Amino acid sequence: MNLPKSEEQLMQYLWDMEKAFMKDLIDKYPEPKPASTTIATLLKRLLDKKAIDFKKYGSVREYFPLISKEAYFSNQMNGVIKTFFNDSVSQFASFFTSEENLSDEQLKELQQIVEQQINARKK
Amino acid sequence: MNLPKSEEQLMQYLWDMEKAFMKDLIDKYPEPKPASTTIATLLKRLLDKKAIDFKKYGSVREYFPLISKEAYFSNQMNGVIKTFFNDSVSQFASFFTSEENLSDEQLKELQQIVEQQINARKK
């Protein structure tokens, strides 16, 4: 699943909120907000693509994601890594840490994160 | 600079080769190759966008990237991180290490990479 920017943006809001009525989504958009029909169109398209679904409360729809942010994101990353890094995660990691302008603190954080991961698996 | 998939793919080949004649690019594409005019169109569009340029050898053009893979990629990643991780690199790193199905070896590699980075900076 590869969504266009505008739909991805909407999904992002939905992932953050877990579920939402259109109203909530409109609220999320920063000024200048797109026309409500624009958002409606995006919702429609996402429904068609089965990226989201809704539950009806009376006649009101509460939308929710059908694909998880995790799955979607992971998929995106794999694409990037495949395209840019010859399918090598470590090549990516190397590039990332050296080029992405991480601050010293961020690097340290990353170090801890990695360590935690390693420990978490050892058990 | 945000290129559509097809152009990104072409750039990818060009980055790998550093510079290339159309012929070389066509070679790079896996079967079934797109029509040569399709590739020509992409080259044209990339020229228009000033993503690439060429040097003429007689009447033959040798194309080369004007934007580096590093810059382009870094830009992409920042977008992803902004959209998906609230602009937090460490949030991204955390997610990445835990969700991206890294093997134990890859995690260890990553650990080393991070360490190297940290040491490299301590200078």
Added chain:
DNA sequence: AATGTATTTCTACAAATGTAGAATAATAAT
């Protein structure tokens, strides 16, 4: 009941993208 507000579906349309044929120019091979 009448009106304002929110939601949804339809329709529309420009711009971007993916893909490639036709025509042409240039080069290489016979």
Added chain:
DNA sequence: ATTATTATTCTACATTTGTAGAAATACATT
């Protein structure tokens, strides 16, 4: 020279994407 091959430009066209107005519904309020 003639022909086959390669590269380039133009033109074309179906899809996809970004955006939103018009119309129809449903619901909330006065």
